[in-house]
Amino acid sequence: MEVKKIEWRKTEPGFSTRKKPQILTIPEQNYFSIRGIGDPNLPDFSKRIQVLYPLAYSIRMSQKAGWVIPNFQLYTVYPLEGYWGLQEKFLSAPVMQKSHFEYKIGIKQPDFVTPEIAESAKQRVLAKVDPALLDAVFFERRPAQLVAQILHVGSFDDEPATFKILDDFIKQNGYQRIEKEHTEIYMSDFRRVEEAKRKTILRVAIKKI
Incomplete structure (x- = not known):
């Protein structure tokens, strides 16, 4: 079919x-998200991106891995998004620096992705990513x-x-x-x-x- x-x-x-x-x-939309602070040009930002994509692709490529997801539909992985603000301690700084940033980056997930599917995806990428960063990733339903x-x-x-x-x-x-x-x-x-x-x-x- x-x-x-x-x-x-x-x-x-x-x-x-x-x-x-x-x-x-x-x-309303589903996301894998992770928070961070500081300059996005530094390695920590890239490391956070690198933990999100394996999660997104584990669901997208689930059929090839023999993982049967209810109501699965084919799709192209959604683009990376960033939600940007300033750390509270720098809100009154006279000059904004990139090191002052506070952010949340994420990748949208299709509506068929449930919290249970998201948790299964995290278990499936354990061997591929930094465990500490994976633990910092959360699945959310944004209003x-x-x-x-x-x-x-x-x-x-x-x-x-x-x-x-x-x-x-x-x-x-x-x-x-x-x-x-x-x-x-x-x-x-x-x-x-x-x-x-x-x-x-x-x-x-x-x-x-």
């Missing part, structure tokens, strides 16, 4: 790579959220100019941000794509004024 495929780029909200800003509601987002193309260091466009759009449409933190969705693999061509969706939570 043919297995139905999840075409998330075409059917799910929030993954548009159009350059114009937009307002939309993101539904629905009203957001504004825009596509940024280029270096992460150039994001402020794109955020300015997004902030102006939010105000002009009668909304306001409800938190200083923001989400980045890495539609390009920043480990392989040159800076000038990187595509990153910038997203912020909003409410109607």
Whole structure:
């Protein structure tokens, strides 16, 4: 029997790579997530990414491993996401440094992934990843959220100019941000794509004024 495929780029909200800003509601979603602090250019950030992908691919490739997951559907692994803010002790710092960051990175999982499936995935990758980091990974169901987002193309260091466009759009449409933190969705693999061509969706939570 043919297995139905999840075409998330075409059917799910929030993954548009159009350059114009937009307002939309993101539904409840499943994630493998892990928290961290500090400069994302340092090795610790990469190590946290490296524990997430084996988990995501263990579910995606479950059929080839003989792991039967109820209601399984074929899909492409979702992109890495980062939720970025500042450590509390640096909130009043006169100049923001990358070492001040506090973040949560994650990879979205299809709706058929349950907490039990997530735990089974963790057991299946035990021999492949750092056990301490694996223990820090958690499976979560994130609530629905009203957001504004825009596509940024280029270096992460150039994001402020794109955020300015997004902030102006939010105000002009009668909304306001409800938190200083923001989400980045890495539609390009920043480990392989040159800076000038990187595509990153910038997203912020909003409410109607």
